[in-house]
Amino acid sequence: MSTNYYFTTNWRIESTVTKVYDILSEPCDLKRWWPSVYLDVQELAPGEKNGVGKVVQLHTKGWLPYTLHWRFRVTEVNKPEGFSLEAFGDFKGTGVWTFLQDGPWVDVRYDWNIEVKKPLLRYFSWLLRPVFAANHRWAMSKGEESLRREIERLNASVNHQERT
Secondary structure, three states: OEEEEEEEEEEEEEEEEEHHHHHHOOHHHHHHHHOOOOOOOEEEOOOOOOOOOOOEEEEEOOOOOOOOEEEEEEEEEOOOOOOEEEEEEOEEEEEEEEEEEEEEEEEEEEEEEEEOOOOOHHHHHHHHHHHHHHHHHHHHHHHHHHHHHHHHHHHHHHHHHHHO
């Protein structure tokens, strides 16, 4: 059985594409605002001024009892409508974030096309594919919940600064 996975995640967030882009394009903040999944994040290379070439090392988890060590390199930036990355480490593949403004809402889409490399995932993919997929969906639902909270926090901070 294949060790390739393709996931599409869709979120609908009340915000602006610029704010969503600004939050998701700063990976070193992921550990702070999406702590249920991101255990450690380190920028290894800053890349170009627009972010292309940035390399980030991550240690992540889901609700299953294993963690993943991986890196990504930003391969394309279309600010503020999204960006693309190439992943390597415990899995190899591509991710594409796309942000589309729809009135006061942002339609957020993440396309994740990977091949698992971590031995545990490779060896049991034939048996546990639905469980691994559920783990990914759980992680992304935590991301949506965390992004909403981060936007609320930023909006409250701006409102507080405007009053003072």
